Amino acid sequence: MSDNVIEARGLLKLYGTTPAVDAIDLSIRRGEIFGLLGPNGAGKTTTILMLLGLTETSGGSVDVLGFDPVRQPLEVKRRVGYLPDAVGFYDHLTARENLLYIARLLDIPRRETNARILEALKSVQLADVVDKRVATYSRGMRQRLGIAEIVMKRAEVAILDEPTSGLDPHATFELLEMIRGLKKAGVAVLISSHLLDRVQSVCDRVALFNRGKIALMGTVVELANKVLGAGHPILVEAGGIDVPAVLRGIEGMQQVVPEGVGAWKVVADREIRATVAKRIVAAGGSLTRLAELQPSLEEVYTRYFEEARHAA
């Protein structure tokens, strides 16, 4: 068995003659969190629906856990959990009843059903509102209930479409924790989102969608290197000395850019933090901060689409 849980080759979806998803290649490994990022309408949801066999493909091939979603959708849907964008539940039913319906559809043995529902709800901290009608739930609770459904399903792959949209920071944080929990349980997670910085923190790899194509794919650092240029940006805060002058001549250093009062962004092609610290201290400066700057996906994204626009 290969290590990839999802494998798409030349996946194509045409609406009329316009391609919504334009011959993309995608592979997702077992146990990783993969982010599908891009602006609204870039083809993320369409891709997801094709992976699940919920919409027909216009070309290309997909393999999900060894099954073809076009010909064997039941097998795929038995093993893949899906949390749709703005998920809905039956408001007049309780959380338990909602999950019970899904459990019946999944044909979970009746003896296990109750235990599995409770266990799933406990894992998303909804155990104390099991018998409350879903109408009383907040948006964050509904999203968590959606995660509980995936947990109950014991899915091998979880596909989450815009899971954090419309959530407050605290709810987002909790949800991302639960997504990490899924990963710990060995589930491969596919997240689609346009909220970059939040998703960046949990994703192992990301794919940047643009107009139905995958523009970039890889880890966040790889993408940053590709788009923003290679280099280790670091932030230096020091006082009492002329920092650019002191740092001049360090091997591999490329540029020093002021970042506000008493702070500089230093870019080098290798790790130079130790040298920088030594030089500043030797020069008698007071070093107050020396930090590696994480490349921000937001920056990558903005820069990439700016360049794409210019190129067009």
Add this chain to the structure above:
Amino acid sequence: MPREGSPFTGLGPVFVKELSDHLNSTRMMVLTLFVIVFGALPVGFTLQEIRTVTASDQFLFLRIFTVEPERMPLSFVVALNFMIPLMAIGLGFDSVNSEFNRRTLSRVLSQPLYRDALLLGKFLGGLATLAVALTALFLIVFGAGLLLLGLPPRGPEVARGVAFLLVAIAYGGVWLAVAMLFSVIFRSTATSALCALGLWLFFFILWPMIASAITTGFTPTQFRSVDEVLTLEQFSSALARLSPGTLFGEAVLGLLNPETKAFGYFANLVMAQTRGMIPGTPLPLDQSLLLIWPQITGLIAGMIVLFAIAYIVFQREEVRA
């Protein structure tokens, strides 16, 4: 490309959920109340009148359903003819689009089941709900008849009554399929309810007028033979039978009025003349069933065709918002 797995996977859970949702809903209570009130009034009046009848009548019990009371120009079956569609539309008009609007559709369809099972489960759930409500109503009327007439129904009457109940359920199925078709076509529940109700009003108010206008257009100034009269009557019946209400009305007439031997005034006359049937004598049950067989087939075929159209439209629909 062939797809694997049974299209009926998941049918059971969908059916059970729909049934329990319907039976627990306030809407169902209101609809049932509505139907009972509309059904109870004619039955009550009819029972009062029948009790004073002294002439012997072989099918006295069935008259509860069909006699039009003097104080109210509406018999029980005519009330049902009017009410069953309303009930079916009430149950079905939002069955698919409400799932869409509540955003539960994509979540449910991402479980191991085909759309076939979802649509069929919803239809059967609605039909079972209708069957439960109609059976309850039927038993209430039967019970009231037993109590107030003090006369038990005879075997053939019970058999005809049960057949009537089955035809009523099939008739409800036709309108349920209409309502579900609209619920698949339109995303807005209000639009689909309006369309279904519009069609209902069309068939009950406008269609009889249109049919008779068309028939008038074909009427010659002078009839030259009985055959011509008969042909015209058949033509006008055929037009009227495009409305499921007419099919139901005729089927019920054939079942509950055992004296019915043909539909239409002239057709009855010809029947009496050519086959030597004596007007006013009852037919045996099997002959009555034979008489209304085309109507029953028509109702069931209509139900299946409408469901098939809804199915095709639903298969082609995109799940996403």
